[in-house]
Amino acid sequence: MPGRSRWFAVGAMLALVAASLPAAIPTASAAEPRARVDSELYAALADGGTTEFLVYLAEAADLSSAATYHTKLAKTEHVYQQLTAVAEASQAGLRADLDRRGIAYEPFWITNALLVAGDRELLDELAARADVASIEPDRSYPLIAPTAWVAPASAIQAIEWGVTDIKADQVWSEFGATGEGIVVANIDTGVQFDHPALVEQYRGTATGSHSYNWFDPMQVCPDPATPCDNNGHGTHTMGTMVGDDGAGNQIGVAPGAQWIAAKGCETDGCSGSALIAAGQWILAPTDSNGANPDPAMAPDIVNNSWGGGHGDTWYQAIVDAWVNAGIFPMFAAGNTGPDCDTVTSPGDNSPAYAVGAHSMDHNIAAFSSRGPSGVDGDVKPDITAPGVGIRSAVPTNGYALLSGTSMATPHASGAVALLWSAVPELRGDIDATRAVLDQSAVDVEDDECGASTTINNNTFGEGRLDVFAAVSQARGSQ
Numbered sequence: 101m102p103g104r105s106r107w108f109a110v111g112a113m114l115a116l117v118a119a120s121l122p123a124a125i126p127t128a129s130a131a132e133p134r135a136r137v138d139s140e141l142y143a144a145l146a147d148g149g150t151t152e153f154l155v156y157l158a159e160a161a162d163l164s165s166a167a168t169y170h171t172k173l174a175k176t177e178h179v180y181q182q183l184t185a186v187a188e189a190s191q192a193g194l195r196a197d198l199d200r201r202g203i204a205y206e207p208f209w210i211t212n213a214l215l216v217a218g219d220r221e222l223l224d225e226l227a228a229r230a231d232v233a234s235i236e237p238d239r240s241y242p243l244i245a246p247t248a249w250v251a252p253a254s255a256i257q258a259i260e261w262g263v264t265d266i267k268a269d270q271v272w273s274e275f276g277a278t279g280e281g282i283v284v285a286n287i288d289t290g291v292q293f294d295h296p297a298l299v300e301q302y303r304g305t306a307t308g309s310h311s312y313n314w315f316d317p318m319q320v321c322p323d324p325a326t327p328c329d330n331n332g333h334g335t336h337t338m339g340t341m342v343g344d345d346g347a348g349n350q351i352g353v354a355p356g357a358q359w360i361a362a363k364g365c366e367t368d369g370c371s372g373s374a375l376i377a378a379g380q381w382i383l384a385p386t387d388s389n390g391a392n393p394d395p396a397m398a399p400d401i402v403n404n405s406w407g408g409g410h411g412d413t414w415y416q417a418i419v420d421a422w423v424n425a426g427i428f429p430m431f432a433a434g435n436t437g438p439d440c441d442t443v444t445s446p447g448d449n450s451p452a453y454a455v456g457a458h459s460m461d462h463n464i465a466a467f468s469s470r471g472p473s474g475v476d477g478d479v480k481p482d483i484t485a486p487g488v489g490i491r492s493a494v495p496t497n498g499y500a501l502l503s504g505t506s507m508a509t510p511h512a513s514g515a516v517a518l519l520w521s522a523v524p525e526l527r528g529d530i531d532a533t534r535a536v537l538d539q540s541a542v543d544v545e546d547d548e549c550g551a552s553t554t555i556n557n558n559t560f561g562e563g564r565l566d567v568f569a570a571v572s573q574a575r576g577s578q
Contacts, residue, residue, distance in 0.1 A: 134227065134228060134229065134230055134232065135226070135227040135228075135229070135232040135233055135234050135235055136233070136234040136235070137223065137227050137234070137235045138234075138235065138236050138237055140237045141153055141223060141235065141236075141237055142220075142223075144237065145219060145220040145223060146220075148219070148220075149219065150217055150218055150219045151217070151218075151237070152215060152216070152217050152237075152238045152373070153215075153216055153218070153223065153235050153236060153237055153238060154213050154214070154215055154216075154235065154236045154237070154238055154372065154373065154376075155194070155213060155214045155215075155216050155226055155232055155235050156211070156212065156213045156232070156233050156234045156235070156236065157190050157191060157194070157212045157213065157214075157231055157232060157233060158190075158230075158231055158232065158233040159186055159189075159190040159212060159231070160186070160212060160417070161182045161183045161185070161186040161187075161212070162182070163179055163182055163183075163420065163421065163424040164424075165178070165182075166178050166179050166182075166424040166425065167424075171528065172400065172425075172426035172427075172527055172528030173395075173396060175424065175425050175426040175528055176383065176384075176395040176396070176398050176425040176426060176427070177395045177396070178425075179383065179395075179421055179424050179425040180383060180384050180393070180395040180425070183209045183210055183383075183421060184209045186209075186212060187207065187208070187209035187212050188209070190212060190231065191207055191212070191214065193231065194214065194226075194229065194231060194232070195207065195214070198214075198216070203216065203217070203218060203222065204216070204217045205217070206373065206377075208376050208377070208380055209380065210376065210379055210380035210383055210417070210418050210421050211376060211379075211417040211418055211421075212417075213376070215238060215373045215376075223235065236372075236414065237372075238371055238372050238373050239371075239372045240369040240370065240371050240372070241369065241370045241371075241372065241375065241406055241407060241408040241409075242368065242369055242370070242406065242407075242408050243288075243289065243331070243333055243365055243368050243369065243370065243405065243406050243506070244405050244406055244407055244432040244434055244435055244444065244504060244505055244506045245333070245368060245435070245504065245506070246333070246336075246502035246503055246504040246506060246507065247435055247467045247503045247504050256347070256348040256349055258348055258350055259350040260350065260351050260490070260491050260492075261460055261486065261489075262340065262353075262485070262486030262487075262490050262507075262511050263350065263351070263352070263353055263511075265460070265486050266353065266485060266486065266511055266515060266564075266565045266566060266567050266568075267566055267567060267568030267569070268353045268354070268514065268515065268518060268567050268568070270568040271518045271522060271567055271568050271571050274568070275522045275571055275575070277356070277518055277521040277522035277571070278354060278355050278356030278357075278518070278521065279342065279353075279354030279355065279356040279357030279514070279517040279518055279521045280356040280357070280521050281357075281520075281521055281524070282354065282357045282358070282400045282401070282517040282520050282521050282527070283303060283357065283358045283359065283360060283398075283399040283400050283401075284338075284341050284342060284354070284357050284358070284359050284360075284399055284400065284401045284402075284403065284513055284514070284517050285359065285360045285361060285362065285382055285399035285401065285402045285403065286334055286337050286338055286341070286359075286361050286362075286402065286403040286404070286405070286510070286513075287361075287362050287364035287365070287370075287375065287378045287379065287382065287402060287403075287404050287406070288333055288334030288337055288338075288361065288363070288364065288365055288403070288404075288405060288406070289329050289330065289331035289332070289333045289334040289335075289363065289365045289367070289368075290316070290320075290321065290327055290328050290329035290330065290331070290334045290335070290361065290363040291327050291329050291334050291335050291338045291359070291361045292327070292328070292329050292335045292493070292494075292495040292496065292497075293305075293310075293314070293326075293327035293361075295335060295339070295343075295493050295495070295496075295497055296345040296347070296349075296497055297339055297343035297344060297345040297349050297351055297352070297493045297499075298335070298338060298339060298342065298343055298359070298493060300346070301342045301343070301344075301352075301355065301357065301358055301359055302327075302358070302359055302360075303358040303359065303360050304327075304360070306358065309388070310325055310326060310327065310388055311386075311387040311388045312360070312385040312386065312387060312394060312397040313360040313361075313385070313397075314326070314327045314360065314361060314362075314363075314388075315361075315362040315363065315377075315378065315381040315385065315386065315390075316328075316362075316363045317362070317363070317364070317373075317374045317377035317378060317381070318363070318366050318371070318374050320363060320366050320367075321363070325388040327361060327363075328363075329495050330367060331365070331367055331368060332494045332495055332500070333365075333368075333405065333506065334361065334363070334365070335492075335493050335494055335495055336490075336492045336493060336494055336500065336502055336506075336507070337403055337405050337492070337506060337507070337509070337510045338359055338361065338403075338493070338510070339351045339352060339492035339493030339494075339499075339510075340352060340353065340490060340492045340507065340510035340511060340514065341353060341354060341357070341359065341403060341510045341513050341514040341517070342354055342355055342356075342357050342358075342359050342514065342517075343355065343492060343493050349499065351491060351492045351493060351499070352514060353510070353511055353513075353514025353515055353517070353518060353567070354514040354515075354517035354518050354521070356521065357514070357517040357521070359399075360385065360397075360399055362377075362378035362379075362381050362382060363378070364377070364378030364379075364406070365406055370406050372414070375406070375415065376418065379415070379418040379421075379422070380418075381393075382398060382399060382402050382422065382427065383395060383398055383421055383422065383425055383427065384397075384398060385397040385398060395425070398425065398427060399427065400426075400427065400428065400516075400517065400520060400527060400528070401427065401428040401430060401513050401516050401517055401520075402422060402427055402428070402429060402430065402513075403430050403509055403510050403513040404429070404430060404431045404432065404446070404447075404452075404509070405431075405432045405504075405505070405506035405509050405510070406432070407431060407432060407434055407444035407445055407446055407447050408444055408445065409444060409445045410441065410442065410443065410444060410445060410448060410474035411445065411448065411473075411474025411475050412445035412446070412474075412475075413445070413446075413449055413475060414445070414446075415445070415446040415449070416446065416449045416451060419446060419449060419451040419452050420451050422451075423451050423530050426527070426528025426529070426530065427528075428453070428513075428516050428530055428533060429451060429452050429453060429530075430452075430453050430455065430509055430510075430512055430513045430516070431446055431447035431452040431453065431454050431455070431509065432444075432447060432454070432455060432504070432505040432506050432508070432509040433447050433454040433455055433456045433457075433468060433469045433480065433481040433505045433508075434447060434468075434469035434505060435467040435468070435469065435504050435505055435506075436467070436469045437464075437465070437466060437467050437468045437469045437470055438464075438466050438467075438468075438470065439470065440470045440471070440472075440548070440549035440550070440558060441470070441471070441472065441474065441549075442469040442470055443469045443470065443471050443472075443473060443474070443480040443481060444469060445474070445475070447469075447480065447481070448471070448473040448474050448475055448480050449473075449475055450473065450475065450476055450478060453482045453483070453512070453534060453537075454480050454481040454482050454561070455481055455482065455483055455484065455485050455487075455505060455508045455509040455511075455512045455565075456468040456469065456470075456481035456483070456484040456485075456487070456505055456508065456559070456560065456561060457484060457485065457486070457487025457488060457503070457504065457505045457507065457508035458484045458485070458486065458487065458488070458508075458560070458564060459486075459487075459488040459489075460486070460488065460489065462544070462564060464484065464544075464546070464559050464560060465487055465488050465503065465505075467503070467504065467505075468481075468484070468487065468505055468508075468559075469481070469505065470548070470549040470558050470559050471549060471550075471551070471558030471559075471561075472549070472550065472551065472558050479551045479552075479556050479557065479558055479561060480558060480561065481505075481558075481560075481561040482534070482537075482538070482561045482562060483512060483537060483538070483541050483560075483561045483562050483563065483564075483565050484508065484544075484560045484561060484563070484564055484565065485508040485509070485511035485512050485515075485564070485565040486507070486508060486511055487503060487504060487505055487506075487507045487508030487511075488503045488507075489501050489503055490502055490503065490507035490508075492507070511565060512537075512565055515537070515565055515567035515570065516533060516537075518567050518571065519533065519536065519537075519567060519570050519571055519574060520533070522571045522574070522575065523571065523574040523575060526574060536570050536573055536574050537562070537565070537570055538556075538562040539562075539573060540566055540569035540570040540572075540573045541561075541562040541563035541564060541565060541566060541569075542563045542564040542566050542569075543555055543562075543563045544557075544559075544560040544563050544564060545557075546559040546560055
């Protein structure tokens, strides 16, 4: 990957220097493997050669005390401090050994892991260490791709149907809230930052800098320090969250909010290490050089329209960190319906808030993935939102109609931005916000995939998103 070329090159040079040094890592023959090693790695290294793998350390930060902090900023800073302290201390020995060997690696702190490039011998040596819990391949996870790409629709449509369906426009008019004071983010394919419907909402426009507002971990963009979108998916999802060109294209749920973005997906796929790096940046954005992380610049909400597999908890530590930091974790449920047991991971993890898709006539979309969760059997998705024939922004300066749970999810992310703008006391309180969204949703009866047929089921979750009802309920409870 382009973004890794620098640290692999450095590792190769160090390896030449360190070739004559004695091995500092215990060999597998000296001890039985302690860590769980994914069988895919043994297959990948069976014929020699090298590959990349994620080495997860056994120690994990205890983030439970974050609940004692009462502001989002305090929560975010505390979580960042806990995670970085544990990673720095627990990785010290392994990193020192790898440095002595001249072995390339990239450390992470949001999940206590290192991305390492090595051969079977190194894999076995690392698996024998007492401080290593597991070793996994650096897998690729797909975008939850739209089910249809319709020719760009350039005609102004005024307020889009999905925005009015969830009654966002009523929040604007009756509560005077359009997302002011809230920052949304996506982990996606990037964003055309100067799109007419997005440029004024980009936080980088306000600050005059891409630092702390954009991150391209794999350095895919022509200038990695400047936002790009080589797919269109990320621009479309961001448009549904906040888009408005001021000339009638009211495509966004929360046009008064600001946005930032991390390019966790290289094209139509997202490597695991890029998603980890992006998830880490969300909690503590960095400058354009990838340095000086600052949790004070973290967004309020992060939209994730990617995922794969079922019952996989590989990203749960990152989602847990976001939740403890007061960052709302929104995930697409997946486009693998209509069968049951198809909600994709991480959306089927309990900390994630998974969104299914319904049409303009309020029928569930055939493609919308159904529950229950493959992790714990809980009801999934959590809620449904408009996801069929959604018109939003695409590069370059255009608009297109797309369908998918990827299109439904940013409606829900924008709804949280409206809710937190209208009711600031809820900002950063993930449990209370989930409860308001759940209780205010429009119940839909469905027993196809089990669970309660009306109140909560594995097709519609808690029901159809209604942000006006959510804000009204939250305001009334004060």
